[in-house]
Amino acid sequence: MASATQHRRTFPLAILLLATLVPMRAAAAAGGASKASCEGEKFPAGRSYAHCAALPYLGAALHWTYDAKAASLSVAFVAKPAGADGAGWVSWAINPTGDGMKGAQALVAFKGASSSAYVVNTYNVTGxxxxxxxSTPIAFKATDLAADESGGEVRLYGKLQLRPGMQVVNHIWQVGSAVTSGAPAKHAFANENLEAKGKLVLAGGSLAPAPAPSPERAAGGQSAKSSGNGAPSGGKQSTAAAGTYVSAPVLMLLALAGFLAIV
Known part of the structure; x- marks a missing residue:
């Protein structure tokens, strides 16, 4: 039988193990919820996508189809604007030169100054x-630009003509709370806004793991969950939000190791 000294030494280890297991299980559960939400989106007739992913920030989701032969990427970006009563704008972009806002080739959806209908502008974010x-010209030919609203979320549609051979792209997404003089106003600078970026595997139907948030941003707010609207469309492949999840067998082994350390 272990001595009292051994129990005192192993007790902190057991506490540390339990503290590690809880967030791992929570992350796994969040991944499952994200998978269900992006699969549940129902689009208007004529719009369907091969893949979907619930993005890890801003409660957003991305649906896409990539035609590798034609180097054509069709997307539907779904997010809730940050303003009260649905006011504001949503945006999705590819950045061919970096992983931040500068250099982004953006699609932005918002309501026009003199209309209640949504417009989609393109912006080359140079600074x-x-x-x-x-709109300003962007590096990729953009067609089929449109946007609508469903359940308080804005759905931004577009097709981009990419360069042949592109397989993985840097993508960023954003939401704003206001439109001023017919132009999107600046967005918030909370953790969710600053970390809303990642890598998209075009043909593979997946998100590459996103880098861990920097220490000064790690204490920021948590993202809201995206919710689906209707039955899932057939043939869609879902990808959970980028992150690291631990399988059940690994959790069992870790738990057993903690038990043996205590007894």
Whole structure:
């Protein structure tokens, strides 16, 4: 039988093990919920996508189909604007030169200044300055631009003509709370906004693991969960939000190791 000294030494180890297991299980559960939410999106007739992923920040989801032969990427980005009563804008972008906002080739959906209908502008984000009310040319030919609203979320649609041979792209996404003088106003700078970026595997139907948040951002808010609207469309492959999850067998082995250490 272990001595009292051994029990005192192994007790902190057991506490540490339990503290590690709880967030791992929570992350796994969150991954399952994300998978269900992106599969549940129901789009208007004529719009369907091969893959979907619940993104890890801003309660957003991405649906996409990539035609490798034609280098054509069709997307539907779904997110809730940050303003009260659905006011604001949503955006999804590819950055061919980096992983941040500067250099992003963006699609932005918002309500026009004189209309309740959504418009979709393209912006080449060359620096940290306000966007205008008119589109600017981007590096990829953009067609089929449209947006609608469902259940308080804005769904942004578009097709981009990429360069042949592209397999993985840096993508970023964002939401804002206001549109001023017909132009998207600046977004918030909370943890969720700053970390809303990652890598998208075009043909593989997956998200590459995102880098861990920097220590000064790790204490930021948590993302809201995206919820689906209707029955899932056939043939869609779902990918959980980028992250690291631990399988059940690994959890059992870790638990057994903790038990043996105590007894």
């Amino acid at each position: 940290y300055r306000p966007l205008g009310s008119a």
